[in-house]
Amino acid sequence: MLSERILQVQPSATLEITARARAMRAAGEDVCSFAAGEPDFDTPAFIREAVKTALDQGKTRYGPAAGELVLRRAIAEKFRQDNGLSYTPEQILVTNGCKQALYNLIQVMIQPGDEVLIPAPYWVSYPEMVRLAGGRPVVIPTERATGYKLTPEQLAEAVTPRSRLLILNSPNNPTGAVYQREELQALAEAILRHDLWVISDEIYEKLVYDGAEHLSIAALGEEIYARTLVCNGFAKAYAMTGWRVGYGAGSPEIIAAAANLQGHSTSNVCTFAQYGALAALQGPQAELHRMRQVFGERRRLMCDALAQMPGLGLAPPAGAFYIWVDIRATGLNSVQFCQQVLEQYQVALVPGRAFGDDQHVRLSYATDHTTIAKGMARLAQYLGHLAPLSVGDGKR
Structure with a gap:
């Protein structure tokens, strides 16, 4: 018998989408994932070395x-x-x-x-x-x-x-x-x-x-x-x-x-x-600054690509590593949009419903330039497929 409080809790949509994308990759599909909320960089070496030293010193x-x-x-x-x-x-x-x-x-x-x-x-x-x-x-x-x-x-x-x-x-x-x-x-x-x-x-x-x-x-x-x-x-x-x-x-x-x-x-x-x-x-903060510079480059690349796509709206982000995209002109809710683009074009996004807004989707640019370029091209293809289909009538 489960408690009332745990029955009220919804599973994490970000983890669900990430798990689905990983399962598709494991099955051999070429998935461009913009779902995960974590950097794709390795932890800087000097931090890893500090832990090795701590282990050797018995900090266990x-x-x-x-x-x-x-x-x-x-x-x-x-x-x-x-x-x-x-x-x-x-x-x-x-x-x-x-x-x-x-x-x-x-x-x-x-x-x-x-x-x-x-x-x-x-x-x-x-x-x-x-x-x-x-x-x-x-x-x-x-x-x-x-x-x-x-x-x-x-x-x-x-x-x-x-x-x-x-x-x-x-x-x-x-x-x-x-x-x-x-x-x-x-x-x-x-x-x-x-x-x-x-x-x-x-x-x-x-x-x-x-x-x-x-x-x-x-x-x-x-x-x-x-x-x-x-x-x-x-x-x-x-x-x-x-x-x-x-x-x-x-x-x-x-x-x-x-x-x-x-x-x-x-x-x-x-x-x-x-x-x-x-x-x-x-320790030295140079690696932090380098990662932030790369995130900034990816941000520009993704924002520029999204700004050219019909049916999408966005406010360029000033921080973090996400872009919040308005999809209401497509006539789809966020779950429908994310399901279709994942299943049909192998692009993983997170539905805005999980964040309290079903008219948006979240894209993470915490991934490499090649994945961004490929994923943006696929997303543009998907939107092009939607374009003749009464885009924006709110009935889909």
């Missing part, structure tokens, strides 16, 4: 549930240098990826029936995490006209007496939107006015393009700092997705509660992996 035992002190100190220094934020090691929790930081914080913040405000499109796990905590996700749709960003007016309209928390993600998955200082300032004022807390998911902070800058909402003053919980990790910027090292930072009381929860669930993050994360922070 249990550690503090909150994380190795040396790593928490390094994360605190990273916050100071990169984000202008002052945290002590006691305000930092090292977690099994950024995902566990988000999960733990939602669990310790939310009472049954509390409302959590989530701008859409959103990362697929936010609503499910809220449901698992007994909360109610309140989805706030955003539009291409505002760059898929939440406005203070939308936030104010969604607030009720049960509203407890806002989840903010910048740079955003799936849209690539990056909030500017004045936009964050206006949101911060609304958050404080309505007595909300905010979880700021900043996992893509290092991946910004064309002069865009990442700014943490927590850096906009003492009041909003006190009301913000920042989540981040090493997966995206350092190509360390499989290492499962992330972190959360914020109020000492809340971080201590989240560490207590972690102590009774997973306990400490893999000890030697934490020394790889330490090396990532303290």
